[in-house]
Amino acid sequence: MKTNVKALVIGGGAVGTSIAYHLARAGWSDVMLVERDELTSGSTWHAAGLLPLFNMSYATSHIHDYSVKFYKTLEEETGLNAGFAVVGNLRMAQTQARMDEYQLYASTAESVGVPYEFLTPDQIKERWPLVRTDDLEGALFHPTDGYINPADVTMAMAKGARQRGVMIERKWQADGFEWKGDHWDVTLTKMVEKGGNLVPSDEQIIISAEHVVTASGNHAQRTARMLGIKMPAIPVEHQFIVTEPDPALVDYRKTHGEHPVLRDADAKWYVREERGGWILGPYELNAPARFAYGVPDSFRADLFPLDLERIEEEYMSMIHRIPTSETVGLKDDFNGPICYTPDGNPLVGPAPGLRNMWLAEGFSFGITAAGGTGYYLAQMMVEGEAEIDMASLDPKRYGEEWMTTDYAVKKNEECYEHVFILHHPDEEREAARPLRTGPAYDRQKALGAQFGCVSGFERPNYYGPKDAPANFDHDARSFRRGDWWQYAVNEAKAIREGVGLIDATAFAKHVVTGPGATAFLDQFTCNKLPKVGRINLTYALTGAGTTRTEYTIVRLSEDEYYLVSAGAWAAYDRDYLQKSIEDFMAQGGAYVALQDVTTQWGVFAIAGPKTRLVLNELVRDGDPETVLSNKRFPWLSMRNIELGMCPVRAIRVAYTGELGWELHHPIEMQNYLWDQLMAAGEKHGLKPVGARAQNWLRQEKSYRAFGNELGRDATPLEADLPRFVDLSKDFHGKAAMEETGIRAKCVTLLIDGPEDADPWGREALYDGETKVGRLTSGGYSVAFGKSIGMGYVTPDLAVPGTKLKVRMQGALWDAEITEDSPYDPKNEVIRKDG
Structure with a gap:
C-alpha cells in the first residue's frame, strides 16, 4: 500500500469515487481513495437513484446537469452499465403557485441549457393514462433525466478511476489528520469483521498526502471533530417503500416505454417504476435527524426501524394520484440516513482554517450531485478555480462562531420537510430563529419588521403592519408581487423622496493593521488604496483573476484599515483574509494582524434627500450646518462624529445611490442611537427600510452585489468595473x-414585464430566439416605474439601447439595456451639498 500520494480521498460512496475519478482525469496521477467498509456501504446503497435536474441554485443546476451527461458516458469508457434509465421526470402541479415555481425553475434551467416542456392536464393524461389529472394545473417535464442504479454508477466510476491509476483501498478508516506544513499525515486503521460488526484492528499506517478530500457522508461529524472544525452535515431519516407489481402498470408497459419519474410536489413525494411496481419516496413532517455526534461503530449498511404512520398521508396521496396502486401490496421498505445541510446544498470546497483540506459533505441528493461535484471540485483543486462560481456551496457559509449541533439538527430536519414545500425566492424558514439579533431587533419588530436571516443574523426585509399576525410574511410570499411588495415600494420611495433608515449591522467587518498592512492590501486588492480618512471600493481576486470578495476599505491611519464586506460572507471573507496574510508573511512580508470586529460594530445606513436634516438634529461636534457639508465631509470619506452621546464612525457612502451615510457605532449603543435617529427623523418623515427596497435601489445605480453580479466566474472587468481596477500596479x-x-459583460436592463411580477435574478435573456445571457439580480424600480434587472450578456450586446427579451412566467418580455447607473448617472444626487 503506497504511503505518499498527491491526493487522498476519504469515502467510497458515489461522491468520493467521482472525486477520485475526476482528479485522475484532470491529470493527477497519484490519487488514492480509502473506504472504511465496502464501496457504496453508506447512504449510496439505499438511495433511490433519482437524477432531478432542476434546482434554484445556478451552481447546483450545473452540477446536476454535468452528472446526468457524464453518467451516460461511463459504459463506453468502463464497460460497466451504470443502470441509467432515461425515462424523464414529470413534476406535477396542483396549484397555480406551483406552476409559477416551475416557470422560475424552467428559466433557470434555460440559463444552464437543460431542456424541458410544459404540459396541460389533458396532455399528461394522454401520455400517461395511469396518472389522475383532474385536480392538476399542469406539469413540467424534463425528458433527459430519470434514475440510475446507485451501486452500479459508483462501481463504474470506481473502475474508471482505477483505469486512470487511482488506488482504491477498502476496510481502512481515517483516524487522525496532522498538517505538517506542506502535506497531511493521515492515520489509517485497518477495519476487520468481528461478530457481524466492523471494528478497528491494531494495524495502522500513515499516508502522507499533499491534498485530502473528505467525502465521509453520514460520518461527517466524526470527520469534523478530527479536523477541529464545525460543519452542519447531519443525516435525517428518509423512508421509501416498494410495492408489488401493479397489473395496470404491467399492462401499460406492453405497449409503452418505461413510466417517467413522477413528482407530486404538493403531495410531498416522488414515485418511480420498479420492476412492474412503484417506489414511493415521501418527504414528510417530523423525520428526525440522526447521528448528530457520530455514527455508532455497529451501524454499517443498516437501516432504522420503520415509522409507516409518519408517511400515511403521503402513501394515501400516491393512491389518489395513481389509483391503480390502491390494491397493490407492499414488497419492501427502507428507512435510512441521508445527510443534509440547513439549506439543502452540499458543503463543497476548502475547509475553514485548513490548508489543502477539501470538503465534499452534506449531500441530500448525492447520486445526482456526485458526478458534477467531482468534476468541479477537481477543477478547483487542480486549476485553482472552477469554471462556475462555487461560492454558494462553500463550507464557510456557516460561520463556526454561530453554527452549533443543535442549530444543524433543527435546520436539517426543517430542510428535509421543505424538499417539496414551495421554494419562493423570498422564502424565510423559521427553524432555529431568531438566533443572532442586534440590540434594535425588538424595536424593529414592534414597528412591523419582517425579518430575513443572513449569516445567522436577523435583518429586516421590509416593514409590514405593526399588528401583523405571526404568519404574515409566510402568507405574503409569492412568485409574483406578493403582499409584501407594496411595503417595499413605499420604503424605496421614502429613500428616493425623503429619508430612510436601514439596519446593516450584519455587514462583515474586519480590521487589518500592522507594519505590513499597506503592502499586503496593495497586492491583495485590485484598486488603489485610499488615503487616510478616505474610502475605496475594491476587489480581492482569485488566482484565476475572477472576483473572490468585494470590500469597502476605510483607511483609519497609515497602517490601519477597516474592511467592510457582505454580511452573508463573513466567515468566507475572514478565512481568505487570514490565509492570504499568512502567505504574505511567509513570503517575507512584514507583520500583519487581522481582527474580525463584525459583532463589535452595529451599522445603520441613513439615506435620502432629507438625510442631513435628520443628522443635523443630532450632531454634537461642531456647527451642524457645516459638519456634514461637502467641504468638511465629502463623498467617499470617513469621519468620527458624535450623534448625541453616541460616537460614530460615519462613512459617506450609500448603497442606495442617494445622499447618505453609513453610521458604524459601538454595538452596545445601538438602541440609544436608533431611538435618537427615529426621534430626530419623525418631523422629517424618516421611515425604517428593509433589505428588499435597498436591493431594488442599488440596481437603479447598477451597484453590483457579491454572490450575484460579482463572483468567482467573472473578472472585475467582465463585471464592467474598470474604474475600480488599477492596472498600473501588481496585484x-x-x-x-x-x-x-471579456467573455461576457455585466449590464443593467429596464424591463417591460407583466403587471403582477418582477424578475428575481434567475431568468434567461434572449436576443430573438437565441439565448445570450442571464439575469443575476432583479426587482422593481420606483424611479422608472417598471421592472429592473442586472445580468450578463455576450460583449457585443452590452451596449445601451440594445433590445432583448427576458423569460418571466413562461413568456418573453421586452427588456432594454440601459446606461450604467440609470438613476443619477453623474452621481449628482449622492454628492449633493447641504
Missing part, C-alpha cells in the same frame, strides 16, 4: 484577469 490575479479577456 494577485492580475495576469489571469488580463489573459481571460
